[in-house]
Structures are given as C-alpha cells and as structure tokens.
Amino acid sequence: MKVLGIDASLRGTGLAVIEQQGSRTRALHWEVVKIPAHVPHSGCLRQISERLAAVLAAHQPAAAAIEGGFYFKNAKVALVLGEVRGVAIAACAMAAVPVYEYSPRRAKQNITGWGAAPKEQVAKMVQSVLGLPTLPPADATDAFALALCHAQSGRGLLTGEPI
C-alpha cells in the first residue's frame, strides 16, 4: 500500500510517499514545495496544487494523511493554513484518493513513542524506519511521519473515516 503524507504550509509544504509491503516500508518520494517570498499568495497555492497533482499522478497512493486537530493561537494563521489544506484535500479528492487526518501529536507518538518528541528525534526515527541514507529535510519529516502513521494504523484516528 502506498501512502502520501502531506505537511501543509504556504511556502514549505512537505510531501512524502511511502510504500508498505508486508513488514517492509520504503520511501518512494519526498520533496519540499519551497516557494520564495517574491511569489504572491495565489502563486503559492497554484504551485502546491500543481505539485500535488503531479505526485498523485506519478505514485497513485491508496490514501493520503494530513495533519488535523490543530490548536491555533489566532484565526489569521488558521485561515492561511486552511487555504493550503483546502488545495491539498481538493487535489486528493480529484485524484479519488481518500484523505485521513492525524493530530501532530499522534503522528509523533506513533513513530517515536512520545507525542511531544522534538523534530530531530522524529527525523532520526523516519530515517531509521525507512532506511534513508541521510536525514530527511525538516519539512519532509512531518510528511513522512504522517504517512507512516496512516500506514501503521490504517485509519484516520481523529475521525476513523476519510474526511
């Protein structure tokens, strides 16, 4: 089973595709959709949509995993993150790929055994579990952790159902 993990962010969305076969899990693809400051807001959303469509078409994952259950300090941050999430969820829906939500805490706990694990620890576990030659870039780490969380649980733990 192939799973796409999505760590949504306006200028640094992480995408990671893993494949689980029996007890073996390997990384098929990862990238960070880095968008420089001079690109306008709408151009960021367009690029994220295009990259997602390309990755979905290339890998045809059975499911996608995205962060959910956030705590926001302010609504402006929520609005912008919502924009990126909307683009990502719509891209998956258009490719008929179901999207499951996992809290950041749940994804970290799944891979490190500790929901408040620091990013470096998550990155090291991702590297180890997937046998990567180097540490994944920071923005791809969370995408891998989300994909692994879904591959190992098989369902969205926030809702149990795709969103």
Add this chain to the structure above:
Amino acid sequence: MKVLGIDASLRGTGLAVIEQQGSRTRALHWEVVKIPAHVPHSGCLRQISERLAAVLAAHQPAAAAIEGGFYFKNAKVALVLGEVRGVAIAACAMAAVPVYEYSPRRAKQNITGWGAAPKEQVAKMVQSVLGLPTLPPADATDAFALALCHAQSGRGLLTGEPI
C-alpha cells in the same frame, strides 16, 4: 471587462460573473454550489474546485473578487473557510486570473452606500444595477456585490494588488 465574484462557503459557495461595458453592467452567470450534508468534506472542496474551473473556462474573466479582511470568532471557522478560499484562489491562479480581496463591509458600502446594509437591501440593489428579472439567491448576492465592487473600483481595496 468581465469580473468573477466568489462568496466562499463549504456548502453554498456563490459564484457570479458580470460584464462591464462603458456605463453598462450586466450579469452573465450566477450559481450557488449547493452541496448536501451527506457529501464528505473532501467532496465539497472537489466540487467547488470543479465548478470554479468550469466557470473560469466558460467566461474567462479578467479578474476575480473574493472576501477578505474577516473577523473570526473562532479558528475552526477560519480553517474551514480558508480551505474553500484556498481552492478558489488556486483555481483562479491556474486559469491565470488575478484575485483581488474586498472586505464584506466595503462590498456592501459600494453597492448600497452603507457598509452594514442588510442582505435584502444588497440583493435589491444588485437586482436593480444589473437589471435582473428576479432577486438573486441569497448566496449569489454577495458574489455579485464583490464582482461589482471590483468592476467599479478596479483594484483590491484591501491590498491594492492582486493576492
């Protein structure tokens, strides 16, 4: 000049296309993307994206106008509205249509002269300005008001620039 107005909402996005030629402004298209409660979240975003792509392709507007400068009572509402906005902005960007933001207050003030005008008053003015045979549906009224606001101001009054 053709302008697309977008009133983003998960289950009732309003879309309206107007055309301004000299002193005359007419309505070319309006619809409400009504999505029943049984359709999952991701399906709503998919339908909104598809309807926007269809309307953009059919009418090829020079610009799109969307609400901005919201006040949110809670971040959950902001996240969901952000999702719909993101899908709408990305659809416009993929069609190379610049998106301008107007506050709801500014759009109402533009058409009625009063920023806190009730919805019925805005609907009557939209009907009158565009010479519509009947009152537009409630969810299309705001989309018309946004499109008219852009047609008459020619720029996004929140930022002055497309987003």
